Amino acid sequence: MVLEMTRIVESATSLQSASKMKRLIKFLSTCLLVLPHLTLVHGDITDGNAEHLKREHSLIKPYQGIGTSPSSQWDFWGSTLVTSQYVRLTPDEKSKQGSIWNTVPCFQKDWEMHVQFKVHGSGKKNLHGDGIAIWYTKERLHPGPVFSSNSNFHGLAIFIDTYPNDEASDRSFPYISAMVNNGTQPYDHGKDGRNSELGGCSAEIRNKDHDTYLAIRYSKGRLTVMVDVDDKNEWKECIDIGGVRLPTGYYFGASAATGDLSDHHDIISMKMYQLMVEHTTEEDSLDWTKIEPSVSLLKSPKDNIDDPTGNFRSTPLTGWKVFLLLLCALLGIVVCAVVGAVVFQKRQERNKRFY
Numbered sequence: 001m002v003l004e005m006t007r008i009v010e011s012a013t014s015l016q017s018a019s020k021m022k023r024l025i026k027f028l029s030t031c032l033l034v035l036p037h038l039t040l041v042h043g044d045i046t047d048g049n050a051e052h053l054k055r056e057h058s059l060i061k062p063y064q065g066i067g068t069s070p071s072s073q074w075d076f077w078g079s080t081l082v083t084s085q086y087v088r089l090t091p092d093e094k095s096k097q098g099s100i101w102n103t104v105p106c107f108q109k110d111w112e113m114h115v116q117f118k119v120h121g122s123g124k125k126n127l128h129g130d131g132i133a134i135w136y137t138k139e140r141l142h143p144g145p146v147f148s149s150n151s152n153f154h155g156l157a158i159f160i161d162t163y164p165n166d167e168a169s170d171r172s173f174p175y176i177s178a179m180v181n182n183g184t185q186p187y188d189h190g191k192d193g194r195n196s197e198l199g200g201c202s203a204e205i206r207n208k209d210h211d212t213y214l215a216i217r218y219s220k221g222r223l224t225v226m227v228d229v230d231d232k233n234e235w236k237e238c239i240d241i242g243g244v245r246l247p248t249g250y251y252f253g254a255s256a257a258t259g260d261l262s263d264h265h266d267i268i269s270m271k272m273y274q275l276m277v278e279h280t281t282e283e284d285s286l287d288w289t290k291i292e293p294s295v296s297l298l299k300s301p302k303d304n305i306d307d308p309t310g311n312f313r314s315t316p317l318t319g320w321k322v323f324l325l326l327l328c329a330l331l332g333i334v335v336c337a338v339v340g341a342v343v344f345q346k347r348q349e350r351n352k353r354f355y
Contacts, residue, residue, distance in 0.1 A: 112215060133255050146159075156244075209231075
C-alpha cells in the first residue's frame with residue numbers, strides 16, 4: 001500500500017487529466033475503507049488455545065470440583081445454585097446475593113480470563129438489577145455491598161452493572177467498568193462506581209437468545225476488556241488501560257446481587273488461559289506476590305465524571321492505534337501532495353497560455 005502511494009506521489013506532477021485524478025481519489029477511498037477492518041484484528045485478542053488453558057483456575061461443565069471439600073477448586077456462597085448447565089449466582093428474585101470463588105491462588109504473571117454468562121429475567125426496561133462482578137482479588141468469599149462482595153477489596157474488579165443508581169447519569173445501561181483497588185477506596189454504589197472506574201462501555205447483554213462473553217486480559221501491565229454480545233464470534237474492545245500493576249497469588253471469582261429489582265445471573269463458564277510472555281531479568285527477579293495493586297494514569301479516575309463515555313483519553317496508545325494514526329497521517333500527506341501537484345501543474349499550463 002505504501003509503495004503504491006509513493007508511486008502516485010512521484011507521478012503526481014505529470015497528471016494531465018481529470019481521469020487520473022478520479023483514479024487517485026478512488027484508490028485513497030479504498031485505503032480508507034480498509035481502516036475499519038484493521039481494528040477487527042486488534043479485537044481478536046486470543047484464539048482460546050486449549051494448550052494454555054489452566055484448568056485449576058477454570059470453571060467448566062459439568063462443574064466438577066465445586067464444594068467445600070479440601071480437594072475442591074471452587075467454593076460458593078449465598079443463593080448460588082450449581083446445575084449441570086450453569087452456575088446461577090442469583091435467581092430472578094428480590095434481595096438475593098451469591099458468589100463462586102476459585103480456591104487456588106493464581107501465580108501467572110500474564111493471563112486471560114474468558115467468562116461466558118447470561119443475564120435474563122422478567123423485568124422490563126430499567127426494571128431489573130443489579131448485575132455481576134468478576135474478581136481477581138486477595139480476598140475471597142467475603143460478603144459485602146458490591147454485587148454481594150467486599151467493597152474495600154485488594155485487586156481487580158470488572159463490573160457488569162445492569163441498573164443505573166445515579167439518576168443524573170447519562171450513560172446507557174447495562175454498563176461494564178473496571179476498578180483496581182488497594183483496599184483504601186470503597187466502591188460508590190450510589191454513583192455506579194464512576195469516581196473510581198478506569199474505563200468502561202455500554203453493552204446490551206440482557207435477555208439475549210444466546211450466551212454473552214467477556215474477555216479480561218492482563219499482560220505486561222496492560223488491562224484489556226473485550227466483549228462479544230452479538231453472537232458473531234467477534235471481540236469488541238471495551239476497556240484498554242496501561243500502567244496497571246497486579247500481584248500474583250490472588251483469586252478469581254464471580255458474584256451477583258439483586259435488590260428491589262432482580263434478574264437471573266448465570267455463569268456458564270470461566271476459562272483462564274496462561275499467556276506466554278517474555279519478561280526482563282529485572283521483572284523476573286521481582287517478588288510479584290508483594291506488588292501493590294495500582295494504576296499509573298495521566299489523570300485521576302475522578303476526571304471520569306466529566307467524560308460520559310467513562311473512557312480515558314490520555315491512556316497510552318496501543319500498537320494498532322499508533323499504526324492507524326500513522327497511516328491516516330500518511331494518507332493526509334499523500335492527498336496534500338497530490339492536490340498541490342495538480343494545482344502547480346494547472347498554474348504552469350495557465351502561465352504557458354500568456355506566452
